[in-house]
Amino acid sequence: MGIAADLAIIIVAGLAGGLLAQRLRQPLILGYILAGVILGPLTDGRLISDHKNIELLAEVGVALLLFALGIEFSLKELRPVQRIALIGTPIQLVVVVVVGAALVRLQGWAWTPSIWFGAAVSLSSTMVVLKTLQSQGRVGTLSSRVMIGVLLVQDLAVVPMLILLPRLGDLQAGAGEVALAVGKSAVFLGLMIVVGSRLIPRLMVMVSRWDSRELFLLTVTALGLGIGYATYKVGLSFAFGAFVAGLVLSESDHNHQALSDIIPLRDIFGLLFFASVGMLLDPAYLRANLLLVLGLALGIGLVKGLVFGLLSRAFRYGNVIPLAMGLTMFQAGEFAFVIGKVGVSNGGLDTDAYALLLAVTLVLMFLTPLVSRATAPLYNRLKALRPSEPLRTINVGADDLRDHVIICGAGRVGEQVARTLRGQGHHCVAVELDQYRLETCSAGGLPIIYGDAAHPSVLEAAGLKQACLLVITTPAAVTALSIVRYARQTRPDLHVVVRAEAEHLVHALEDLGVYEVVQPELEVAREMLRQAVEHLEVVEQRARASAAPSA
Secondary structure (H helix, E strand, O other): OOHHHHHHHHHHHHHHHHHHHHHOOOOHHHHHHHHHHHHOHHHOOOOOOOHHHHHHHHHHHHHHHHHHHHHHOOHHHHHHHHHHHHHHHHHHHHHHHHHHHHHHHOOOOOHHHHHHHHHHHOOOOHHHHHHHHHHHOOOOOHHHHHHHHHHHHHHHHHHHHHHHHHHOOOHHHHHHHHHHHHHHHHHHHHHHHHHHHHHHHHHHHHHHHOOOHHHHHHHHHHHHHHHHHHHHHOOOOHHHHHHHHHHHHHOOOOHHHHHHHHHHHHHHHHHHHHHHHHHOOOHHHHHHOHHHHHHHHHHHHHHHHHHHHHHHHHOOOOOOHHHHHHHHOOOOOOHHHHHHHHHHHHOOOOHHHHHHHHHHHHHHHHHHHHHHOOHHHHHHHHHHHOOOOOOEEEOOOHHHHOOOEEEEOOOHHHHHHHHHHHHOOOOEEEEEOOHHHHHHHHHOOOOEEEOOOOOHHHHHHOOHHHOOEEEEOOOOHHHHHHHHHHHHHHOOOOOEEEEOOOHHHHHHHHHOOOOEEEOHHHHHHHHHHHHHHHHHHHHHHHHHHHHOOOO
16 A cells, blocks of 8 residues: 555554553653664564655655644744744754764864764754743743744755855855855845735635635645745755744734644644654664763753853843743754765764764653653742742832732733723732733733742732732632632632633632632623524514514
């Protein structure tokens, strides 16, 4: 059956690996990589007939992931992180290239393959980072937007790297091609913004009027992959073109439906990507050079994590963001495989150097979800050692901190609660840790305090002792429980309204004496049931009226 049999085997193996990862409470990507290791080197590749075609299909997974990312994140949301993305990312790349090259130079490598190696490991993994953020529910936070902004600039940097690295002996010739690539990127972006933003929404309106889900899905997929292929033909990144297409589509009225339709395709092809990555690992080489691989992985991971943490601090991102970036973006990415392959074909890397690059990259990828999970507990420990958080208060007057409502979390739910209560004449003070939400709410005149509401000093600054009501809208269970515990100790008489996403959180809150627990899914179900019953009663009344004999 050829490639059809290969796909069936990979999907079944991916399911088994995913079930195992889910059972062990690990991200699914670890199970997918493990499935690839089993199908590839551990079985000598006998189960898969055509590895090259699988790798080609895996590239579609990268493009679809970035296409979906573009639909989900608009340019307006990425605007707050443009400084660290455009200025900080080049600094990070240069530092890691130099350090990575120096590490392998200590092993006796020549300077040319050392630079190839340093360039490959300087790029983080868009696939791994996004999947990790999604599995942890951190997509949409300020730290995730900072990471995504940096990752996008890193992906753009692949183009000049692939032009300059093969010409390390004649950089002047390569500089002209880099300038040409930058010009192509500018023209492409200009065309997409000017032409695409006008044509794509009209196309989506026309297709949606035909009321065909199949045609709508084909249109969305064709836009993402078609525009990606067009950018590839002009010498740019396939994945970059797909991302820009997603950004343009995100500004249309059909972005939510497009995202929901493309997610299943993205996940299936993403499985192929991670399985193909696992197939590249050579266990025999890993066993023979285990100490070297682990030493390089540790050195590169520490350096990249430290650089990302310091850069985020330098660009005035505080609280959990430096720690989150350092513990999530320390790995080498999927473009390390691309750069490595080009290096081998060009003569910049030999087969042993390529095998070492693959092993180090896979080890770092595999460790990312595990290390990233330590962000929250480690941040809480650091907070305990340094209790004084820098607080910023905006629009907060003396009258706002007496007989007022404290709203922990100024996201969409918290902001709507604050607007409604303020419209009824109640004083409200919001507490928010997300810089983007802070700026949005402060622009609307909402009194707001920048800080972590789980910290006692922040709640004290919000006037917990003088408050008449505490509303906790944050979906994070650990944060909500920490706030409730301190509030119960300080103000046992204070009424607390808490948002609870999971059933176990409801029971934990009830044990603490909180009975005003709101479950979003349950409330939605109740409202939909009410609407459905009301509609059925109206239909029944109309039926009775039409059936009644006329006088």
